[in-house]
Amino acid sequence: MSAISPPTARVWWKQPLDRVEGTWIAIAFVWCLIMFFMMPYWHVYGKQNLANEAYRTTPEQFTAKTQAMIDKYKVREETDAKIPVVHPPAGSDVYLIARLWQWYPMLELEEGKTYRLHLASMDWLHGFSLQPENINIEVHPNYEHVVTLTPTKAMTYSIICNEYCGINHHTMASRLYVVKSK
């Protein structure tokens, strides 16, 4: 009886378990259960969980909401492309557009305050990748994902795209400012 020939014994399923196998299966199964319950545990006690809140949207609707925010809270413009930088009030809804090959607008948030960040793409899939924090979220067209987040440290962060989105994918980068609250 080897693994490449049929079992020589007719009732091979009656062979008792070796102790080494039985012990290992029991240990491995317990570990599997621990790993399984770790996820619901973190939903209750952990602080980093991806929101389930999402809505259907269209590029037009989402652009309109984003523009309304920019009109209200724009504080300055940056780079040659004159990308607006917005400083929305703490606790508010903030909008971030992902499109070929730009994040729009630039956000300025306050340390320790909580925001509802709305993410949507105007065209293809994009990847919201906040560096150096390394938080990564998929951004879809026609879906508005609402993520509640709390920046922990005042500094300049980067948002890069980490879902391949065509020939200029690697140029799609932006900043996210976190400032001390006044």
Added chain:
Amino acid sequence: MAVNRMFRTCPSTGLVYHEPAEKLMRWNAVAGVVALLVGGILALLVTTTRWQAIHLLPPDWFYLVLTAHGLNMLVFWIIFFEIAVLYFCASVLLRCRLAAPGMAWAAFWLMIIGALVNNVAVFRGDSSVMFTSYAPMGAHPAFYLGLILFAVGALIACFVFLGTLVVAKNEKTYNGSVPLVTFGAVTACIIAIFTIASGAIILIPTFLWSLGLIDHIDSLMYRTVWWGFGHSSQQINVAAHVSVWYAIAAIVFGAKPMSEKVSRTAFLLYICFLQLASAHHLLADPGLTSNWKIFNTSYAMYLAVLASMVHGLTVPGAIEVAQREKGYNKGLFEWLRKAPWGNPCFSAMIISLLGFGFLGGISGVMMGTEQLNLIIHNTIYVPGHFHATVVIGTTLAFMGLTYFLIPTLFRRELMFPGMAKWQPYLFGLGMCGFALFMMGAGTLGVPRRHWDMSFAGNALGYEFQGTAWLMMALMGVCGLAAIVGGVMYLLITVGSVFLGRKIETPGFAHVKARDGVAPAPQPVAIAITSHGSNIGTAGFVAPGTFVLAMVFLTSFILYYFVNWKYLSTVWPLS
């Protein structure tokens, strides 16, 4: 049509080859190796571009080459070789004629045409959409058409495999149950059928969309269904390479499964739960609930992980028992020290097993944990993981099997045996470093599928820390080492198959089954006992393997909680 019942018996292994099956296995294996050659050249280009000190290709070529690399390696190389493995497990191991060789040839040519059409579409330059081809990013219709043709061919081949099992049962070419390795191949085949069905459900509408016949493909629907194809196709590989591990353990050591019941149940768990893992890719997506994500990403309750952990013990455990019964019974590890480390068949298999478990398996569970995925999703950690599973796990296991197949299937002597001795080490260890450094860079946020991590000329670019750059450079060095190992494999296989010295056997002939093949032995109703108590220690027949398994578990647990610790330091999200 007359059924070809001509067989030959391999003089050195005693295996029985059906004439048409033999030819089909050879052609499928050769087609696979050709895809590996193409994919390997592309691998060199991808590695030397991402290693930014060289940064070889311009961006358009980089994305094109990366697309072609993924398809040729993940789809064409592996599936062609897997079809050869399926035919081997059905026809050779059951000593049975292959059902419907004509259909098998149709399958083969469909797959060839599909692979060519797809490659042409990519190299035309307007289908650089990556292996995943996420809609609404569109490729040329020929891109999808090629994949569909290839999949139809593979599906036909799966049914030829299943048909052969039916023929073997009817013609009583074996008695009792099929061998464990064949059982594993059945698992792979069932998963393959599920995979191809998912592929059809998503690729056919996407093909029609690319022709303008359908006006909208929802991006989330695409990802959800596509991963039923994309991830499951990697699960075919898992089932296939685990079968190959068992086969090599049997071939090299005469190892028998520690317990048929345990190993087969573990394969059954694969069939039931492995497919759920397509959710791994959707953990950072909107529109799916946490309940859905947790249940699916954990394969119900990590039941497929449990199965892999079982195979990870029983394969080396079976080797340990076989070695101890041969007399290498001293201490914990004499059986391992006295293993034939110079036999590439064995060394490839053991590096494949260890690399798959320690690097691929553990990292896969990290990425597949709902919350941990947040700090890993789409970073270069992801290709780090799947190079450990698919390249170290599957490709290296298949390389090991090749060293066995060249003399018995191709009837050629192995060329460059000295080089063959070193090939698995260079390739396997190179790949281990490659995967490990990618994971390291991914932990620091380096994105996958990205032409320029320096963001040169970009006013808003991000400056990665020095360690990330170092990791990417080390990845490049290890990648080149692995590529040299790959070149050695290609030299040895292509050299042996086409130029190697023919193994001449006196009186060689194909003979009719009834003249040349002994009747299948009947299983006996012997009293079943466990392994002899004269080997091992403390009632453990394989104590060395158990110690290794505990080392594995300890690293698993430590790394798992290190990642949770790391997650707890990032911005609170809800």
